[in-house]
Amino acid sequence: MTVTVLPAPRAARVSADAAATAWALAARSGDPHAAEQFVLALHNDVLRYVAHLSGDPQAAHDLTQDTFARAFGSLHRFEGRASARTWLLSIARRAVADSLRRAAVRPRIADTPDWRAAVERTQPRGLPGFEEGVALLDLLDALPDERREAFVLTQVVGLSYEETAGFTGCPVGTVRSRVSRARATLERQLLESEAPARRAA
Template sequence: MITSVLPAPRATTRAVTDASATAWALAARNGDPHAAEHFVRALHGDVLRYVAHLSGDPQTAQDLTQETFARAFDSLSRFEGRASARTWLLSIARRAVADSFRRAAARPKLADTHDWQAVLERAQPRGLPGFDDGVALLDLLEALPEERREAFVLTRIVGLSYEDAARFIGCPIGTVRSRVGRARATLERLLLEADALPR
């Protein structure tokens, strides 16, 4: 028998990962500590990327990811596996980021300089591999309408299937496909316009 050495298609791999993560979440709900560890390992990267995108602050992304998993384990007893564990966890992550925005807005901001934003920007690390590309990508994503940006990030960056993204957002699959297609077309147009500008 000949076995293929090619990797499985991405959608199949994602479906297997989703099924495994959901099974681990259900096992962790029943008290299996090894399942809890596998659950965190399987979805940690997705949650980290998602909260980094939503918060726009890579420095707080680790804290928000930990908060997301802490909230998930607090409410794990209510998880029934009707949606994938990834979809359930990303909805918790969205609430954690929203709560962090509310907390930040309620805190007074003190600075001993007139232009504290410029000081903060100068303190950020520069010249790291991929830093400029990351900033350019964030700028391009910010140009998209919010609904299209969310659909694009969930399916193309986080890696959700269209079906899971539709459940997560709360709209039909066709709407997600349309939003992603339009987002992609807008990004391509913006990239072509940027390349056409004189250096």
């Protein structure tokens, strides 16, 4: 099995970023249609980002809603100096960090002795691309946090290396190195996972 995740072409992404930023600025003035378009333009990017960053696809929708709630609460301060996408992803990052902090201090209680099996039984099965998506999440989850974030931002969300550097606060060369190492690790893991099937064939 080979999983490929490619970002949108740069020209299309730049155009989409400009449109999303324009919607955000218009929504700041109280335009409900602009607010709706702002959410529609960036919802999937936020959803993918929080799912990968948190490592918890089940909580991704709640984290996405939290991100937009925070964004609308501070939209009056958004001036368009950065793209709306970069601004929104920085809010998403804080939402995930806050969620992880809350989870770390919350007691975990299960009303069944085999809670892992119970969780697995609730997972969807038979959906198109489901197994590949689970495999990709498992592979990404094995990466160190910094490499996973750089890979997701550039290869899944589609930010440029420069945008990712500004977003994460590290040099562009560091971002390139993290993405390169993440890609090498993922390729090695994929080859290792496919090795038994190739030997059997």
